[in-house]
Amino acid sequence: MNFDLTEERQMLQDGLRRYLRDQYTPALLSQIADSETGWSDAVWAGLAEIGVIGALFTEDQGGFGGAGFDIALVAEELGRVGATEPLIDTGLLGGGLIAALGNADQQALLEEVIAGDRQMALAHSEPGSRYDLSRVATTVTDGKLSGRKAVVVNGGAADSLIVSARSSGDVADEAGISLFIVDADAPGLTGRSYPLTGGGHAAEITLDNTPGTPLGAAGEGFQALAQAHARATLAISAEAVGLMDAIRTLTTDYLKTRKQFGQPIGKFQALQHRMADMLIEIEQARSAVINLAGHVDADALVRDTHVSATKTLVGQAARLVAEESIQLHGGIGMTQEYALAHLARRLVMVDHRFGDTLYHTERFVALAVA
Amino acid sequence: MDLHYTDAQTAFRTEVRDFLAEHLPTRLSDKVRKGQSLTKADHEEWHAILNARGWLAGNWPVEHGGTGWDAVQRHIFEDEMTKAHAPRIVPFGLAMLGPVLMAFGSEDQKSYWLPRILNGDDWWCQGYSEPGAGSDLAAVRTTAVRDGDDYIVNGQKTWTTLGQHANMIFCLVRTSNEGKRQEGISFLLIDMNSPGITVRPIVLIDGGAEVNEVFFDNVRVPAANLVGAENKGWTYAKYLLTHERTNIAGVGFASAGLEQLKRIARAEQSGGQPLIKNPLFAARIAQVQIDLMAMATTNLRVVSAAAAGQAPGAESSMLKIKGTQVRQEINALTMQAVGPYAMPYVSEALEGDNDPVGPAYAQARTRQYLNNRKLSIYGGSNEVQRSIIAKAILEL
Numbered sequence: 001m002n003f004d005l006t007e008e009r010q011m012l013q014d015g016l017r018r019y020l021r022d023q024y025t026p027a028l029l030s031q032i033a034d035s036e037t038g039w040s041d042a043v044w045a046g047l048a049e050i051g052v053i054g055a056l057f058t059e060d061q062g063g064f065g066g067a068g069f070d071i072a073l074v075a076e077e078l079g080r081v082g083a084t085e086p087l088i089d090t091g092l093l094g095g096g097l098i099a100a101l102g103n104a105d106q107q108a109l110l111e112e113v114i115a116g117d118r119q120m121a122l123a124h125s126e127p128g129s130r131y132d133l134s135r136v137a138t139t140v141t142d143g144k145l146s147g148r149k150a151v152v153v154n155g156g157a158a159d160s161l162i163v164s165a166r167s168s169g170d171v172a173d174e175a176g177i178s179l180f181i182v183d184a185d186a187p188g189l190t191g192r193s194y195p196l197t198g199g200g201h202a203a204e205i206t207l208d209n210t211p212g213t214p215l216g217a218a219g220e221g222f223q224a225l226a227q228a229h230a231r232a233t234l235a236i237s238a239e240a241v242g243l244m245d246a247i248r249t250l251t252t253d254y255l256k257t258r259k260q261f262g263q264p265i266g267k268f269q270a271l272q273h274r275m276a277d278m279l280i281e282i283e284q285a286r287s288a289v290i291n292l293a294g295h296v297d298a299d300a301l302v303r304d305t306h307v308s309a310t311k312t313l314v315g316q317a318a319r320l321v322a323e324e325s326i327q328l329h330g331g332i333g334m335t336q337e338y339a340l341a342h343l344a345r346r347l348v349m350v351d352h353r354f355g356d357t358l359y360h361t362e363r364f365v366a367l368a369v370a
Numbered sequence: 371m372d373l374h375y376t377d378a379q380t381a382f383r384t385e386v387r388d389f390l391a392e393h394l395p396t397r398l399s400d401k402v403r404k405g406q407s408l409t410k411a412d413h414e415e416w417h418a419i420l421n422a423r424g425w426l427a428g429n430w431p432v433e434h435g436g437t438g439w440d441a442v443q444r445h446i447f448e449d450e451m452t453k454a455h456a457p458r459i460v461p462f463g464l465a466m467l468g469p470v471l472m473a474f475g476s477e478d479q480k481s482y483w484l485p486r487i488l489n490g491d492d493w494w495c496q497g498y499s500e501p502g503a504g505s506d507l508a509a510v511r512t513t514a515v516r517d518g519d520d521y522i523v524n525g526q527k528t529w530t531t532l533g534q535h536a537n538m539i540f541c542l543v544r545t546s547n548e549g550k551r552q553e554g555i556s557f558l559l560i561d562m563n564s565p566g567i568t569v570r571p572i573v574l575i576d577g578g579a580e581v582n583e584v585f586f587d588n589v590r591v592p593a594a595n596l597v598g599a600e601n602k603g604w605t606y607a608k609y610l611l612t613h614e615r616t617n618i619a620g621v622g623f624a625s626a627g628l629e630q631l632k633r634i635a636r637a638e639q640s641g642g643q644p645l646i647k648n649p650l651f652a653a654r655i656a657q658v659q660i661d662l663m664a665m666a667t668t669n670l671r672v673v674s675a676a677a678a679g680q681a682p683g684a685e686s687s688m689l690k691i692k693g694t695q696v697r698q699e700i701n702a703l704t705m706q707a708v709g710p711y712a713m714p715y716v717s718e719a720l721e722g723d724n725d726p727v728g729p730a731y732a733q734a735r736t737r738q739y740l741n742n743r744k745l746s747i748y749g750g751s752n753e754v755q756r757s758i759i760a761k762a763i764l765e766l
Binding site for chain 2: 131150195261319327330333341345352353358361362
């Protein structure tokens with residue numbers, strides 16, 4: 001049993017933490033908020049340069065990591081500053097699916113992804129599919145895709161999209177889902193991009209007889225989707241832990257400096273106890289992320305049991321920490337200008353990607369309780 | 371013990387409901403239902419409609435142009451207003467300042483300001499909180515120094531709700547630094563158009579700008595605008611706060627929110643069936659509905675006692691805490707119900723957009739959740755309310 005980082009990972013963490021601390025200034029955040037993509041080109045290039053994207057892939061895939069603990073490490077650091085760069089979308093979902101299923105030509109795209117030169121997005125969820133991974137109504141006829149895709153994060157910035165479509169079976173069947181690589185400027189593809197509450201952008205995408213290149217075997221995309229989703233869930237959960245750490249620090253600092261009734265409000269035992277409860281839940285979330293990081297490449301049953309356990313716990317902790325930190329700050333915690341606002345919004349939105357507490361509690365019941 | 375309304379109370383409810391059905395403009399109720407922001411003109415339009423019926427000042431006596439309603443009638447009126455998605459009556463002049471003037475103002479102040487409140491001639495805002503005086507309100511530092519027939523005011527107020535619309539502000543100002551902090555505070559009415567006043571909007575976590583900072587730089591205020599006696603303002607401030615706490619439970623808001631939550635949960639599909647059929651989610655709705663049923667009765671217990679002449683005391687603190695917990699839980703469940711479509715950021719500028727991202731009902735649900743975090747912070751934070759309960763009821 002050893003919970004220490006390896007030397008290589010420790011170096012990556014130190015370098016990444018320093019880099020993000022320097023880059024993620026209030027000025028950058030406001031510049032990002034007004035940008036077309038919702039994140040910074042310069043930071044993305046910097047992340048590629050210090051090897052953050054490469055850390056998501058194995059040596060065989062052209063990276064130098066690829067394990068659950070690599071994903072958790074970098075995602076947590078991004079969370080610590082509320083970074084909005086599309087590590088999950090371009091790296092784990094787009095790049096991850098190509099790494100898992102791509103032929104030799106397609107694998108060549110990974111080099112561009114790792115170098116920071118290609119943006120990607122997964123266009124899978126559809127209006128009304130909510131968090132159901134197997135619900136796909138988009139059709140494919142003679143290699144042409146038609147349908148609608150919902151809340152495609154990074155869809156507007158992506159150079160190419162991974163699109164799911166149903167080649168056989170009923171709308172909610174796991175079997176019969178095929179994946180395609182589609183160019184962003186492919187004929188028949190239209191999108192409407194918009195900002196997200198937690199930062200970054202997403203797009204509503206319509207496909208009308210849009211050509212795509214098959215990725216993997218026809219009708220057999222589900223397992224790879226589930227695996228990519230598991231790794232993305234690990235990343236967003238680790239990101240949430242980073243966000244919660246940052247929020248905890250902001251809040252304790254505020255409790256030490258804000259004075260009412262003649263003393264710092266952190267001296268009030270009622271508030272101390274609430275901070276203590278927050279800390280306990282953050283540490284629970286950190287352990288849950290470690291559990292998932294250690295099992296994210298395990299068999300589907302073990303993997304998904306941990307995915308659902310972790311996402312449930314993280315979702316609950318995220319709500320508690322976001323709400324309590326705003327409350328303990330009082331009015332200042334409600335203001336856009338204060339650093340908490342962006343972090344808290346991003347944290348609250350974690351429960352709306354890759355399944356919420358409700359979805360994952362229900363799935364955990366099916367996998368590990370009932 | 372009788373849980374039923376009297377025949378007269380039931381008839382009154384019908385009268386209110388019929389009036390709202392006939393006179394509440396659909397344009398306004400649509401905005402309220404969708405959680406959209408109301409303009410100054412929207413508020414003024416609705417106030418004028420209520421004033422024409424004589425129902426604008428629910429907590430004022432008849433002699434001043436109010437309704438003379440008792441607490442149960444006020445409760446029924448507020449309940450029907452919320453169910454009909456009527457705009458909330460802007461409270462600063464009507465619910466807050468009006469009662470203070472009636473109790474402590476001079477005859478001149480009453481005869482001048484009260485009719486102007488009813489007629490919508492003035493839009494009042496509240497100058498209580500300061501950067502260093504939030505929960506600890508007695509720490510106010512904005513000063514008013516007597517100079518001939520005027521006071522000279524310097525300092526800063528914050529969290530001034532809808533101050534951007536206001537032409538008048540009632541302020542707690544420090545007129546003495548001697549003795550107890552509470553004994554050096556005065557209650558002053560200030561024209562927002564006076565030279566030396568600057569209003570700066572504060573953008574909130576949901577992107578909206580409903581609160582402001584107000585800066586006073588050598589602002590000259592006629593001494594005739596002092597309410598009551600100098601250095602007695604703390605008494606008036608506390609009196610005002612008890613009036614602010616009428617309808618503090620927000621039972622009507624919670625009921626309307628619960629109905630909306632259920633509508634959305636019926637429309638959303640999860641795993642091939644309506645979300646409301648999901649037993650885990652349904653159980654959470656049930657929990658909040660059960661809480662609301664009991665809270666509504668707690669509210670009526672306090673309302674009935676008030677109608678019988680007992681001043682609401684620390685009970686209103688219980689209602690504030692439970693009421694805000696229930697409303698915030700409903701907001702959280704509603705945001706959860708819209709699923710991934712909680713993620714798009716729909717700014718106020720886009721909220722009237724006819725081509726929403728995702729279902730129309732999903733718009734503004736996240737904004738509302740974020741914005742209503744304020745419920746447990748403002749009007750005396752829930753922590754302050756717990757301290758009041760501990761001291762005043764439990765005598766700890």
